[in-house]
Amino acid sequence: MRLSQYFLPLLRENPSEAQIVSHRLMLRAGMIRQSSAGIYSWLPLGLRVLKRVEQIVREEQDRSGAQEILMPSKEMLRIKDRHDREMLYGPTNEEQVTEIVGASIKSYRDLPKNLYHIQWKFRDEVRPRFGVMRGREFLMKDNYSFDLDAAGAKHSYNKMFVAYLRTFARMGLKAIPMRADTGPIGGDLSHEFIILAETGESEVYVDRDFLDLNFENPDVDYDDEQIVQTIVDYFTSLYAATGEIHKPEACPVPPERLIATRGIEVGQTFYFGTKYSVPMGAVVAGPNGEEVPLEMGSYGIGVSRLVGALIEANHDDNGIIWPDDKCRVAADDLYGKLRNAGIDVLYDDRDDSPGAKFAAMDLIGLPDQLIIGPRGLAAGNIEWKHRRDGARQDLPLDTAVGRFAA
Numbered sequence: 001m002r003l004s005q006y007f008l009p010l011l012r013e014n015p016s017e018a019q020i021v022s023h024r025l026m027l028r029a030g031m032i033r034q035s036s037a038g039i040y041s042w043l044p045l046g047l048r049v050l051k052r053v054e055q056i057v058r059e060e061q062d063r064s065g066a067q068e069i070l071m072p073s074k075e076m077l078r079i080k081d082r083h084d085r086e087m088l089y090g091p092t093n094e095e096q097v098t099e100i101v102g103a104s105i106k107s108y109r110d111l112p113k114n115l116y117h118i119q120w121k122f123r124d125e126v127r128p129r130f131g132v133m134r135g136r137e138f139l140m141k142d143n144y145s146f147d148l149d150a151a152g153a154k155h156s157y158n159k160m161f162v163a164y165l166r167t168f169a170r171m172g173l174k175a176i177p178m179r180a181d182t183g184p185i186g187g188d189l190s191h192e193f194i195i196l197a198e199t200g201e202s203e204v205y206v207d208r209d210f211l212d213l214n215f216e217n218p219d220v221d222y223d224d225e226q227i228v229q230t231i232v233d234y235f236t237s238l239y240a241a242t243g244e245i246h247k248p249e250a251c252p253v254p255p256e257r258l259i260a261t262r263g264i265e266v267g268q269t270f271y272f273g274t275k276y277s278v279p280m281g282a283v284v285a286g287p288n289g290e291e292v293p294l295e296m297g298s299y300g301i302g303v304s305r306l307v308g309a310l311i312e313a314n315h316d317d318n319g320i321i322w323p324d325d326k327c328r329v330a331a332d333d334l335y336g337k338l339r340n341a342g343i344d345v346l347y348d349d350r351d352d353s354p355g356a357k358f359a360a361m362d363l364i365g366l367p368d369q370l371i372i373g374p375r376g377l378a379a380g381n382i383e384w385k386h387r388r389d390g391a392r393q394d395l396p397l398d399t400a401v402g403r404f405a406a
């Protein structure tokens with residue numbers, strides 16, 4: 001696309017209504033335009049980003065075994081009935097999906113099931129603010145798991161927990177799962193996935209050691225209950241709680257190890273058992289023919305909020321810096337292959353600028369430098385630089401190992 005033809009209404013000035021950096025940059029970069037309080041139009045650049053975020057969310061849902069559906073969008077809509085009485089649509093789709101599954105699934109043999117949809121929600125928030133972070137209209141992925149018993153429901157919960165870790169890790173975000181209040185949705189087990197950020201709306205308390213955990217994409221066989229449970233245990237072994245449930249007197253972490261800060265909630269998981277299925281009569285025939293109410297959980301991700309959260313985590317004074325992990329994946333892979341081929345490699349995997357890395361490598365003087373950058377990589381190439389004469393040449397990535405394994 002030629003920029004001369006692209007609809008990209010950039011703003012020169014900082015819009016006065018935008019208090020946080022993501023809101024400012026989304027308006028200035030022509031990604032969104034406000035329509036009314038907490039409601040935005042998504043312009044070409046913003047929509048492109050939103051769709052990519054949505055696609056990552058979708059791929060990880062599908063990978064975990066959840067199946068996509070689409071339910072109607074009217075939620076938290078205050079309407080007046082014919083007698084002028086206030087009416088309120090349910091705030092999420094718990095009831096609707098329980099009705100669908102309850103009416104369609106009759107036997108325990110058809111379980112478990114996990115259905116998700118990605119749909120615009122409307123919530124008449126008291127204080128919409130911070131752009132897409134707290135909107136009145138926002139894009140949410142919500143899904144609902146149905147199991148025969150509590151053990152099955154726990155496995156479904158754990159699978160979603162891991163799918164969330166994978167989803168956020170793929171976006172380069174460190175979203176910490178924290179014990180959370182279940183709020184109006186109810187139930188006894190809930191986690192909020194929260195990215196630490198001073199501008200976040202949630203108050204959080206986290207064991208400092210959490211920051212050292214490895215959040216890289218866990219590779220997982222979702223059917224293996226033990227592996228899934230192990231990953232959940234690893235990420236719940238350290239203390240992390242939201243302000244609503246944190247009690248200083250009951251906190252197991254000594255004060256010097258406890259970080260009190262703020263964060264952006266990008267997802268939440270709930271296990272609520274039979275809270276909806278019993279009153280709605282959503283039952284299946286169990287193995288002995290008896291009626292068993294469905295065990296349920298629900299799980300949400302703020303897809304449009306994630307666009308703001310990504311910018312909060314990836315910007316500098318000049319603007320947005322979209323995360324790009326292609327180079328790191330290629331570099332990790334090449335490093336592994338070179339080592340396997342018995343080649344002695346020093347891999348500069350530090351979070352530094354390219355200039356700083358080139359300078360350090362010249363300083364220490366290793367004879368060959370392999371440089372992986374986004375442009376070359378797109379053409380399948382890396383750059384090979386000789387330290388002695390400074391000569392550089394492109395090398396097809398797939399020939400690199402053979403070239404050095406002489």
Ligand code: 5CA
Pocket residue numbers: 091092093094123125132133134135136137138140141142143185265266267268298299300301302303304305
């Ligand atoms: N039914 C459950 C999960 S399916 C539910 O509604 N959960 S929720 O209320 O926690 O919302 C899920 C996610 O949507 C939140 O974690 C948050 O990331 C996002 N979200 C909630 N309210 C807003 C809002 N007003 N603006 C933008 N994103 C929001």
